[in-house]
Amino acid sequence: RMSVRKITTGSKALDDLLGGGIETKQITEFFGEFGTGKTQICHQLSVNVQLPEDKGGLNGKAVYIDTEGTFRWERIEQMARGLGLDPDKVMDNIYWIRAINSHHQMAIVDQLFDMLDKDNIRLVVVDSLTSHFRAEFPGRENLAARQQLLNRHLHQLMRLAEVYDVAVVVTNQVMARPDVFYGDPTAAVGGNVVAHAPGIRVQLKKSRNNKRIARIVDAPHLPEGETVFAITEYGVRD
Ligand code: ADP
Ligand code: MG
Secondary structure, eight states, X not given: OTTOOEEOOSOHHHHHHTTSSEESSEXXXXXXXXXXXXXXXXXXXXXXXXXXXXXXXXXXXXEEEESSSOOOHXXXXXXXXXXXXXXXXXXXXXXXXXOOSHHHHHHHHHHHHHHHHHSOEEEEEEETSSHHHHHHSOTGGGHHHHHHHHHHXXXXXXXXXXXXXXXXXXXXXXXXXXXXXXXXXXXXXXOOSSTTSSSEEEEEEEOSTTEEEEEEESOTTSOOOEEEEEEETTEEEO
């Protein structure tokens, strides 16, 4: 795994927890309740991947697959300014794609295999991985079909990560009380949607004010433990 490269999150503490940052050739999943910062981290990484290598970036571009309509160009602008970068250039280097259903979401990733070959894309975000699948295959009775499709999607993403040396970052919204989600075990905190895919899983929790807690879940090569980071006007920071 010598050729793995890393993208800074903007927080030294969170980078340290991740062993230096978000890795290429790998899927990293951020999961947690609503408002824990999953989408903020995805925005920040889409900016940070563009930084030169000595600043924690990969001099690359980002693809942002947005399934919930929560992507905001204004937020990208703010984060670019926070790093002293030209917001227009930063926005030019992010391909925002709105996925309207799970079928579309998977078709987009299929098409990326051609696109990544020709362009210097080093980050692919799927925010969120699970929302369309949950909406289209609700409840326990559809669980098997949904998991099968999600697994196919994850394998597709894993292949993309490995073949093109890109970091794949996915989000997964979970609930504190799974019983309110009609007996869907994958909606529980830690629900094993991604458990069978190779990758890194990071649980996010709210703390005081703008602080968030991140914890790595079952990654044998990373130390156990948790850390605190902040979401500020200018983005993810210590
Ligand atoms: P989710 O995990 O649901 O994707 P988000 O990433 O959307 O959560 O996080 C939303 C939170 O991020 C807000 O509640 C707020 O605390 C913080 N946030 C969003 N935009 C800003 C901003 N411009 N300045 C400061 N904090 C912000
Ligand atoms: Mg979100």
